[in-house]
Amino acid sequence: MTVAVSKAVEAGTEMLVCASTGNTSASAAAFGARAGLRTVVLVPKGAVALGKLAQTVQYGAEVVELTGTFEDCLRVARELAAEHPVALVNSAANDHRLAGQQTAAFEIVDVLGDAPDLHCLPVGNAGNITALWRGYTAYEKAGRAAHRPRIWGFQAAGAAPLVLGRTVEAPETVASAIRIGNPASRAGALAARDESGGRISAVSDEQILAACRLLARHEGVFVEPASAVGVAGLLAEHAARRVPAAQRIVITVTGNGLKDPQASIPEGCHSVETSTATSDVVRALGLV
Numbered sequence: 001m002t003v004a005v006s007k008a009v010e011a012g013t014e015m016l017v018c019a020s021t022g023n024t025s026a027s028a029a030a031f032g033a034r035a036g037l038r039t040v041v042l043v044p045k046g047a048v049a050l051g052k053l054a055q056t057v058q059y060g061a062e063v064v065e066l067t068g069t070f071e072d073c074l075r076v077a078r079e080l081a082a083e084h085p086v087a088l089v090n091s092a093a094n095d096h097r098l099a100g101q102q103t104a105a106f107e108i109v110d111v112l113g114d115a116p117d118l119h120c121l122p123v124g125n126a127g128n129i130t131a132l133w134r135g136y137t138a139y140e141k142a143g144r145a146a147h148r149p150r151i152w153g154f155q156a157a158g159a160a161p162l163v164l165g166r167t168v169e170a171p172e173t174v175a176s177a178i179r180i181g182n183p184a185s186r187a188g189a190l191a192a193r194d195e196s197g198g199r200i201s202a203v204s205d206e207q208i209l210a211a212c213r214l215l216a217r218h219e220g221v222f223v224e225p226a227s228a229v230g231v232a233g234l235l236a237e238h239a240a241r242r243v244p245a246a247q248r249i250v251i252t253v254t255g256n257g258l259k260d261p262q263a264s265i266p267e268g269c270h271s272v273e274t275s276t277a278t279s280d281v282v283r284a285l286g287l288v
């Protein structure tokens, strides 16, 4: 996002616009604020996690909630940008976004000394998978990596157009960030899958939430549901004995859990209530 916003400033643009399931809007709002630009975000009504909305509002962006899907928001954003002097900062409409996002692949190769054998990541609007493949390809061409990884993308089962091979009109998943039924960068995702000899598969909401808990309880890493999709996917592939041995594997874990706290405690806070007597606390903890 920082590349797209810097380029917008360079071009003399005074207003940013984006469509978002929540994270892109928070990001556009932050960089827009830093650049002193007016930022307008179009989001599907009632479908954005509270933490992301809080960030967006606090950064001073104008939030427009549309009674429709993310795809409706992107269509309107494209139409606004076609008619008005605004910079559209969605990755599918702004190549500077992909140019920035591809540097994730550069960083991975720089840290590992070469590309991994396999890279797993969540796929929503498919900008990340497109940019990642572009980055690995550029680094290989430049002689900075000896090979490129296979790319395994994962979608939520209720929002898996790339797995089903068709648009999903009413996508539904606990992973609201990737609740997208018609990815704008569909072609880039399919190219990443096919050129890398990879795959794009689906994982259930149960698998996603289980991966969230696993990351939190075994690694101390608190993520929002969309963020755990790569982990859920790799575990599912491993259970199906489809992960070859001795692989160097990278998983992109994309978003902090505080962005969507409700997803972590869907049935309320799992606490125990007691009086202020230590003996009651001891009893509640099963220590006697």
Ligand SMILES: Cc1ncc(COP(=O)(O)O)c(C=O)c1O
Residues within 6 Å of the ligand: 021, 023, 024, 122, 123, 124, 125, 126, 127, 128, 129, 177, 178, 224, 226, 227, 254, 255
């Ligand atoms: C937290 C999170 N993870 C993953 C993704 C997927 O990225 P992309 O839309 O580029 O496929 C998104 C956005 O959709 C996201 O917000």
Ligand SMILES: N[C@@H](CCOP(=O)(O)O)C(=O)O
Residues within 6 Å of the ligand: 019, 020, 021, 022, 023, 024, 025, 089, 090, 091, 092, 124, 125, 126, 127, 128, 177, 178
């Ligand atoms: N995850 C995104 C989906 C929008 O897309 P982008 O490809 O423009 O980043 C979001 O948070 O809105």
